[in-house]
Amino acid sequence: MTTANCVHHGTRSSSSGTSVRRLPNPAWVVFLVAVFILVFAVSRGFADEDDTFGHEHGKHEHGAVTFNIALDGDTLLLELDAPAINVLGFERAPRNDAERKLVTNAHAWLAGGREMLRVPSNAACRLQSANFTAPKLGTGHADYQPRYAFRCSNPAALVWVEVWALRKLKEVERAQVNLITPQAQRQQTLQGGELRVPLK
Numbered sequence: 277m278t279t280a281n282c283v284h285h286g287t288r289s290s291s292s293g294t295s296v297r298r299l300p301n302p303a304w305v306v307f308l309v310a311v312f313i314l315v316f317a318v319s320r321g322f323a324d325e326d327d328t329f330g331h332e333h334g335k336h337e338h339g340a341v342t343f344n345i346a347l348d349g350d351t352l353l354l355e356l357d358a359p360a361i362n363v364l365g366f367e368r369a370p371r372n373d374a375e376r377k378l379v380t381n382a383h384a385w386l387a388g389g390r391e392m393l394r395v396p397s398n399a400a401c402r403l404q405s406a407n408f409t410a411p412k413l414g415t416g417h418a419d420y421q422p423r424y425a426f427r428c429s430n431p432a433a434l435v436w437v438e439v440w441a442l443r444k445l446k447e448v449e450r451a452q453v454n455l456i457t458p459q460a461q462r463q464q465t466l467q468g469g470e471l472r473v474p475l476k
C-alpha cells in the first residue's frame with residue numbers, strides 16, 4: 277500500500293504553493309488525441325463514419341466506458357469517454373437539490389483531475405493540465421470526455437497505471453483501455469473491479 281502514490285496527491289502542490297495550471301488545450305494534446313481517434317477509429321471500423329475530430333469517436337453505450345492512455349516521453353495522457361449515466365447515475369437534467377449537488381461534485385472531480393489515475397510513486401507524476409467541458413444535460417444522450425496530461429519526472433518507473441476513476445464511475449459493465457506507449461499499442465478490457473493497466 278505504500279509503494280504507490282496517487283497522482284492526485286501531486287496536484288495539491290503542498291510545498292510549492294502553486295496550483296494546477298490549466299493549459300489551454302496544448303497542441304500536442306490535440307495531436308495525440310487525433311492519433312487516438314485515427315488509430316482506434318480505424319481499428320474498430322469507425323473510419324467510414326463522420327470523422328470530425330473532437331466529436332464522439334466512440335459508441336455511446338450505457339455501462340461502457342473507455343480510457344485512452346498514451347505515454348509520450350515524460351508525458352502521460354488520459355482521456356476518459358463515459359456516458360453521463362455512468363458518471364452521474366442519470367442522464368437528464370437534475371431534478372432536485374440532491375441531484376444538482378451530485379452534478380456539481382462530479383463536475384468538480386472531472387475538472388480537477390484528482391482520483392483519476394494512480395501510478396507508481398517513484399514515477400513522480402504531476403497533473404499538468406485538465407481539459408473538461410460539461411455536457412448539456414436534458415437534451416438526450418450525453419457523454420463526458422475529459423482529458424488530462426501528467427508530467428512524470430521519472431517515466432521509466434511508469435510500469436503500470438491504475439484507472440481509479442472506475443471507483444467513482446457508476447454501474448460500469450465494461451471498461452476498455454486503449455493504450456499507446458513507445459513499447460505497446462493495445463486494447464485491454466478491465467473486468468471485475470480490476471484497475472491496473474500494465475504499460476510495458
Ligand SMILES: [Zn+2]
Nearest residue numbers: 359367417418
Ligand atoms: Zn445515453
